Amino acid sequence: MANSFIISIDFGTAYSGYAYSLTPRQAETDPIVKPWGKEHGFETPKTPTCILFNEDEEFFKFGYDAKMAYTKMSNQEAKKYYLFENFKMSLYGKKLNRNLTIEATNGKSMSAMKVITETLRYLKEHALNTVNDNTARAKFIASDFTWVLTLPAIWDASSKQFMAEAATEAGIVTERTVDKLVIALEPEAASLWCKKLPSDGFVTETSVKEKLEQAPGTRYIVADCGGGTIDITVHKVLDGGALKELYKASGNGLGGQLVDQKFKNFLKEIFSHKLWDEYERTYPAELQKMMYGFAVVKCADEDVEISCPFNLGELAQKRQNIEMFFKTVQGASWDEGVIKISKEKMRSFYDESLSGITKNLKEILKEDFRISYILLVGGFASSEILRRHITKRFGKQCRVLCPFRAQEAIIKGAVMYGKHPELVASRKSAFTYGIRGSERFDESKHKAEKMFSNKEGKWCQDIFKQMVKIGEDVGWDETREHMFSPIAADQTSCVFRFFRTERENPMYVDEWGLEQVGSCTVAMPDTTRGLNRNIKLEITFGSTEIKATATDIDSNSTAFVKIDFMTS
Secondary structure: OOOOOEEEEEEOOOEEEEEEEOOOOOOOOOOEEOOEOHHHOOOEOOEEOEEEEOOOOOEEEEOHHHHHHHHHOOHHHHHHOEEEEOHHHHHOOOOOEOOOEEEOOOOOEEEHHHHHHHHHHHHHHHHHHHHHHOOOOOOOOHHHOEEEEEEOOOOOHHHHHHHHHHHHHOOOOOOOOHHHEEEEEHHHHHHHHHOOOOHHHEEOOOOOOOOHHHOOOOEEEEEEEOOOOEEEEEEEEOOOOOEEEEEEEEEEOOOOHHHHHHHHHHHHHHHOHHHHHHHHHHOHHHHHHHHHHHHHHOOOOOOEEEEOOHHHHHHHHHHOOHHHHOOOOOOEEEEOOEEEEOHHHHHHHOHHHHHHHHHHHHHHHOOOOOOOEEEEEOHHHHOHHHHHHHHHHHOOOOEEEEEOOHHHHHHHHHHHHHHOHHHEEEEEOOOEEEEEEEEEOOOOOOOHHHEEEEOOEEEEEEEEEEEEOOOOEEEOOOEEEEEEOOOOOOOOEEEEEEEEEOOOOOOEOOOOOOEEEEEEEEEOOOOOOOOOOOEEEEEEOOOOOOEEEEEEOOOOEEEEEEOOOOEO
């Protein structure tokens, strides 16, 4: 973690990119963000999260290169290839396993682990090439860096673990250098960046008197509005500028890509399901081109015009005069090859996303945290419709701010997190965690069927022994220590089984809502002191993963486990 060479990778639903820093930890210089797309006439801080494989399932192209190559293919050729986009959302809201497959735009499937691994491999190699092209020293290699991978805070732990395993497969780290991979939560990274911005660093109609990090006690909401998820956290600025999480990460899967889907659904409504399905299936490359055009115009709060793709027009014209498709449609009209969509209809594409973020923000604000600001970050935050909606709904309660270049907040903040993970001083535990244990049987409080006996007496098994409670504050590098004793004088090993739940105080590990997430066995070979022996269990909860070490005090035998949240 002390490495001053940092590369952060923001693997987003719609766009991905990276930033890097080669300066000492104490230096205040801004991270360098690689611009993308110059060869295609663009200059953006991120490139489309779009990966193309050939018919043999071999990596072909990524980002703008993949999109452009695919849109130039004949439709017959496009059917042979595998184009994946928005595939990050295939990891959202699921209990993952390593055999998960995801669908390409043409309906063909590939291993999710392979698609994501190749994405991370490309970004890693591109980043290293960029660094080496811009430095005079000997060539950097992956192990010279601490790598920070950004993920949504609302993702399940199994999704975060899936990404960490893909990063290892991609060669970002190895089994020996795995400590050089840091998982940063997207709204936390954005918060770190925004708190250091000067007052003129925000797109806002109201002034900000000072940097947030210079105002201890300030409480604010960070809403990371991405392509796939709306990811929300609440922070309080502590003395010295570190952050304390006040509210467990919340959000939803109603990001900017939902607006694109609503637009597609609207076209399907205009041209009929049958015609649209045929168009999607037969001309995937042309559809890609149209959706890119929509992504450019959807951010403005105004009437828009979109050129009707040639083959969509041809298919429609075969059925009837194109103007007839628009006769009964409200909010859209046809004008010589152009589909005109009214401002009101464009706003309607946002309704579900805006409703979702409004609900999440209302739930937080009713908790009376004395919030001063709502910070809107992420690519979706560049939408005027979104910003105006949030300002209208909540602008009287707190100031709504959006940093200039909102798309870069996460990627730059992630570099800061790689240098100073202690800046996120504490988080709220997302679950209650504990282990399976035994205690002396008490018929007044224990179930009879849980009783068992040995030479030492009667015991109750399957007791849930709590380590941390849901919603409890956990320090960023906090290790909690617990002491246990054997239940038999001649016991030569101890098995620790770890469980998690969203409940606060379960009694037994086999009750509803509990899930086993790992285990380890520690040897206890020296039985000389019988029951008067101790096993020390140390658990690190504060980072974005959970690790435990069990030590038999008498023999110094140890066992280590990193909690496994994925099914095999």
